[in-house]
Amino acid sequence: MSTSVPLIVRLLSSSVSVANRAGKIVRDVMSKGELGIIEKGKDDYQTEADRSAQRCIIASLSAQYPKLNIIGEEDNPDNEGDVPSDWIVLESDKDVLSLECPVALKSVKEEDIVVWVDPLDGTSEYTQGALMLKRDPWERWKMYLTHPFISMKWYFSLLQSKYGFLEHVTVLIGISVNEKPVAGVIHQPYYKNLVGSEKKMGRTIWGLQEVGVGGYTPAPPPDSLVITTTRSHSNPVVEQALSVMNASQILRVGGAGYKVLQLLEGKASVYVFASSGCKKWDTCAPEAVLNAAGGKLTDILGNFYKYGASVSHPNKTGVLAAVNDELHSYALSRIPQELKEALSNK
Numbered sequence: 271m272s273t274s275v276p277l278i279v280r281l282l283s284s285s286v287s288v289a290n291r292a293g294k295i296v297r298d299v300m301s302k303g304e305l306g307i308i309e310k311g312k313d314d315y316q317t318e319a320d321r322s323a324q325r326c327i328i329a330s331l332s333a334q335y336p337k338l339n340i341i342g343e344e345d346n347p348d349n350e351g352d353v354p355s356d357w358i359v360l361e362s363d364k365d366v367l368s369l370e371c372p373v374a375l376k377s378v379k380e381e382d383i384v385v386w387v388d389p390l391d392g393t394s395e396y397t398q399g400a401l402m403l404k405r406d407p408w409e410r411w412k413m414y415l416t417h418p419f420i421s422m423k424w425y426f427s428l429l430q431s432k433y434g435f436l437e438h439v440t441v442l443i444g445i446s447v448n449e450k451p452v453a454g455v456i457h458q459p460y461y462k463n464l465v466g467s468e469k470k471m472g473r474t475i476w477g478l479q480e481v482g483v484g485g486y487t488p489a490p491p492p493d494s495l496v497i498t499t500t501r502s503h504s505n506p507v508v509e510q511a512l513s514v515m516n517a518s519q520i521l522r523v524g525g526a527g528y529k530v531l532q533l534l535e536g537k538a539s540v541y542v543f544a545s546s547g548c549k550k551w552d553t554c555a556p557e558a559v560l561n562a563a564g565g566k567l568t569d570i571l572g573n574f575y576k577y578g579a580s581v582s583h584p585n586k587t588g589v590l591a592a593v594n595d596e597l598h599s600y601a602l603s604r605i606p607q608e609l610k611e612a613l614s615n616k
């Protein structure tokens with residue numbers, strides 16, 4: 271690899287390749303069927319896929335960029351021991367490697383960068399997806415009974431969805447410089463592609479400040495206001511913020527990455543989440559990609575989050591994202607002052 275390519279471009283191209291590998295790990299854990307679910311907190315779970323994908327990403331990036339500050343979602347209980355050699359990815363995506371680096375990012379050094387890693391965004395949807403892979407209804411029912419957090423209502427919505435919600439799962443790698451998200455990768459392990467006549471699983475979307483986006487076909491927003499929001503972490507304040515939007519449709523899907531994909535692909539125009547549940551690793555990559563596509567992601571008060579190494583991890587004042595400034599301003603203007611205050615004072 272040519273070292274004359276600026277660091278940010280090299281790091282983004284490495285991140286594309288490593289996200290693909292992490293996505294394969296996510297699929298492999300699911301195929302084996304041993305999810306190894308651990309409860310981290312209320313409505314907050316971790317699986318073997320979250321742990322392994324994070325180890326793959328961090329080991330691969332730190333092997334090539336030793337001075338990077340990488341912050342991952344998971345406190346890995348199995349961090350000890352060697353990372354399997356086939357999890358260490360040293361290749362980089364050729365197309366991304368040939369991008370022209372924006373002037374402002376040309377002289378960035380490893381020490382100036384913080385990488386935010388969400389090895390598996392949409393863990394709820396991932397664990398519920400496991401149920402749908404059980405073909406035998408009796409096996410599926412038994413698995414449901416031992417599942418730590420699927421309500422009866424979810425179980426039936428899963429059955430209706432036929433394939434579950436695995437498409438909502440993403441692997442997120444966000445690159446920030448001077449506290450701002452400048453580049454990012456959203457990999458979707460369960461996206462079904464048709465390349466020629468061949469079926470291929472997974473796709474990888476990337477974005478780079480001032481350069482643009484790749485890996486998907488951009489589409490204009492819907493004609494009417496379509497909002498995307500959480501499927502599995504709602505509460506009365508989240509619902510209140512949705513009810514004031516005057517939306518023609520509300521889509522409830524898993525993962526911050528998938529919701530931003532819906533904005534990018536014209537399925538929704540605004541992402542509203544008036545809750546403190548998302549963390550910096552949930553929004554860094556999606557914000558970077560959305561920015562590169564001309565969109566905007568802030569908190570519910572309209573302020574940008576900062577992604578420096580010492581910031582607190584929770585996005586305490588929620589998420590408000592839109593495909594363009596105009597829709598963002600509209601959504602922001604609809605949020606009542608008392609709701610903004612309720613989140614700020616939490």
Ligand SMILES: Nc1ncnc2c1ncn2[C@@H]1O[C@H](COP(=O)(O)O)[C@@H](OP(=O)(O)O)[C@H]1O
Nearest residue numbers: 314390391392393500502503524525526547548
């Ligand atoms: N109340 C809550 N508690 C824990 N995590 C939450 C949360 N609300 C949102 N999140 C996290 O934010 C991400 C997007 O949430 P949602 O799918 O509900 O929109 C998920 O990331 P992970 O799946 O990576 O943990 C989820 O865990």
Ligand SMILES: [Mg+2]
Nearest residue numbers: 314315343393
């Ligand atoms: Mg999680």
Ligand SMILES: [Mg+2]
Nearest residue numbers: 388391392552
């Ligand atoms: Mg997440």
Ligand SMILES: [Mg+2]
Nearest residue numbers: 343388390391
């Ligand atoms: Mg996660």
